[in-house]
Amino acid sequence: MNFTLHVWRQKNARDKGRMETYRAHDITPDMSFLEMLDVVNEELVEKGTEPIHFDHDCREGICGACSLVINGIPHGGKKGCTTCELRMRNFKDGDEIYVEPFRAKALPVVKDLMVDRSALDRIMQAGGFVSVSTGAVPDGNAIPVPKAVADKAMDAAACIGCGACIAACKNASAMLFVAAKVSHLVHLPQGQVERERRVRNMVAQMDKEGFGNCTNYYECEAVCPKSISVEVIAKMNREYLKALTKPVK
Amino acid sequence: MSSIGLEKPRSLPVEISYASLGKKVLMAVTGLVAFAYILGHMLGNLQIFIGRERLNDYAEFLHSLGWFLWVIRVCLFAFFAVHVWKGIQLKLENWASRPTRYVKNNTVQASLSSRTMIWTGLAVLSFIVYHILHFTVRVTNPQYQSMVDGLGRPDVYSMVIAGYQNSLIAVVYIIAVGLVCYHLTHGIASMFQSVGLNNPRLQPLLDKIGWTLAVIIFLGFISIPLAVMFGYLQPLAGGM
């Protein structure tokens, strides 16, 4: 298969950046999208052009490092799939493909298709944890957790922190990401003591980072490689309202 | 050692008006009030089909509320203003949060109505201004000032019919009501999500309810200009 690629190139954070056009030759349908870019990069290096930079690591859809907005859709639009899992058989021979970095003020471009997602780490640092130190814990079975509840928590905890929800959101809002963590911890008995402070702090940090507001487009849910439902956002909204009505402990 | 700290808890009004989630709650609550008003307004208007007397009675009843009517008006205005203000503020922030646009844009499932809320909203806002000038303050058509019925009350019935006999006004009205209702198709379901009353089982139902209510309101409102244009509602002879 052959493709025409329009790729965002930007030397570093200070550079203005522009779209460049490349051709991808002799691609097999079994290749992943990133393997296709690997092939293009090998060719670029041989020609003496610096290769296209992009974040990636596990290449099996779990580390959350890969990003890319492919033809306007983060991770390329195949349901429940990250860019590294997306196979070229999902494209037609001869397709023109647009490849851009995740775009948001809070996720500035580092180089080419790499973005700085440290804003997400900072939101987690603001409250995405249970305050428990090593050792000071009861037996794992001391507090039973109903299976349905544990499953719900797991659904939300499946977030890999890739940031596709932000890239897809027309408002560059980080609601799905933040809500997934709030929802994960609020379901479990272990996270209860700090539930009000957690949601308020995480929301405050999210706002501080310059993410947009949620206006219920639900694009986030559509592109989430772990298919996390916008239900978690409703859950967070509810949590937040409840937290506001309670005195801070 | 150490747990989640909350440095300076913001007071509830501050949190509500500045935190992203608070603003959303304001949008939902003010939107709900606006929606309730629209529903009531439609039911009031539909009394035109019962007859001139009924409609003018209703108008007279509203006016008879006196100062209380003004309280309602001020409250409505306040809610509405907050809805507009927060809506614009949210939009400006949202634009600012993505300074570099995508070269290639694409949408997977966000509805057109959800993506055009600001435009339908602003269009509706300008229509409302016109609508108030038209029927309430009556500056666009000062001749309405002289319309009174047999009891000497403002003849709302005749004003409406006179208004929609002008097909330009009727068409503008129909389009505007269409926009309001299109705004509602996203707005009604969205209210529930924003205050956290949503889950995957409920969501398709909410979407349907939103659409159904929007269509009902649309049909309710446009039935009047259509009835006038097609001659079902006639001006009363000698009523003027």
Next chain:
Amino acid sequence: MKLESRVPSGPLAEKWDKHRFEMKLVNPANKRKYTAIVVGTGLAGGSAAASLAELGYNVKAFCFQDSARRAHSIGAQGGINAAKNYQNDGDSIWRLFYDTIKGGDFRSREGNVYRLAQVSNNIIDQCVAQGVPFARDYGGTLDNRSFGGAQVSRTFYARGQTGQQLLLGAYAALNRQIGRGQVEMHPRTEMLDLVLIDGHAKGIVVRNLATGKIESHAADAVVLATGGYGRVFNLSTMGLGCNVTAAYRAYKRGALFANPCFTQIHPTCIPHTGEFQSKLTLMSESLRNDGRIWVPKKKGETRPPSQIPEDERDYYLERKYPSFGNLAPRDISSRSAKEVCDEGRGVGPTGYGVYLDFSDAIKRLGKNIIEQRYGNLFEMYHLITDEDPYEVPMRIYPASHYTMGGLWVDYNLMSNIPGLHVIGEANFSDHGANRLGASALMQGLADGYFILPYTISDYFARVGAKNISTDREEFRAAEKEVKDRVKKLMAVNGKQTAESFHKRLGIIMWEYCGMARNEAGLKKALELIPALREEFWSDVKVLGEAGDMNQTLERAGRVADFLEFAEIFAYDALNREESCGAHFREEYQTGEGEALRNDKKFAYVAAWEYKGVGQKPGLHKEELEFENVELATRSYK
């Protein structure tokens, strides 16, 4: 150099308790005077950094990924072992200890392994308290499954992403300490050298990957938690960034590298499809609980699997190992798959694959149950291969997955360089010659949460706080070496990419140092590796600038280290004239093709000392003493 394991004396079950009492403590008020550097933020590094900060030490944590949460521990799917005996099926600390030491084919330390089994229970409690959403059964208690060659159900799991969930737990604990300011986090930062001051590890030199800047960091101790070196095979189940660089640079500074030839080849990966493939995807071993592994009896079979009748199929694991069947340990399953493929009975387009068939399980349990158990894995397989495993059998093949070898450490997890601690997969640790399923997560977290925080305190208390500055000559010299090396790489300006050298090295390693090795092959590898290295240094092409984000430079530096490291690997495999665990020397096997251990000559840890690039490394032996278990021949028949 005499290698002191420092395993305490006394009865096995009391060693750790006794040791904890004997270790020195740092006064709580003095803890803030000490700083620890932790390189790597996976299960071991993340948990260690968080736990050290909780104790009050200052911590500087480093990872090359853009966030601490992306360390490759996330890749582990199956689960984590603990001797909780929640299922009442006869498990105990002793049994977990025994299974682990036997699974490792008696090439690990009794004392370390026993301690691992002891703290395994604390790990589960810790993770539950952090909010790790482990699978539960309907009564609300924790669920377990049997996994990876164990006959008891002791594996805890969180859907198909146990590693991810455990790491998020450690990452959360780490975030809490970053938020407090107790941990200074440096993402996108790669360690390129270790700095010794008066023979003690007191700092590191790093490259900030985003800016290209070379920087030094000083501390009172350095902890390496930098994972394994499986990418020496190029194609592996590891993340593409995984590398040996940090461990190897420590080795070049004098740390010993132990048992590098003990590398695990995981039996259930999706087979290789083409030349440009970048990685092999692991399918959780849990699939072997319900899937049956087979190949056609006939060579060169061309019929689709559904048309091959039952009596023309060879369920070779069930045939050869009737009591363990499809659950035979990883080394045995992998080698058996290679055997049948070498016989020409492999399946799929390349002939390097075997079927993992769920049709019987679907018939027995219904599609619904199978979907509940393995739904996400089936989806992943479908996504990658475009074949629906509910309809046609999966195809699997072994791939490099985990490295039991690593930097040598004593019972305190400290290397032969004082102050340099090595934890998790990066040390040679507790798995001996082969690791059982669901024990890597256990070891990483045991080291980080429950062992290192004690033993590093002992080191601190013994040497005192030094408050070292990076202005010292030792840092200047190390920085200069690192910069020179970067310059040298950029200056080659040849024609071939680092990537292509990595591929060629991978092929050499897979061919001659892979699942089965022999003397001639290893000697051949020892000729090919230096030649390839020489070619690399004369013809590699690195573009871009050193003072900027530069992925080709990063890659080239890592490949350069692999090209040196591969040689120690081959020397070790050549030296170990026996077959044990994952190390299978063709010359040493029983008549039935089983591994033939030589306990008289090789019951030792081979720890290698750097003698110069291209020089044969020096061998140091740590004899393994077994006081509590009898060295039996592993039998899974």
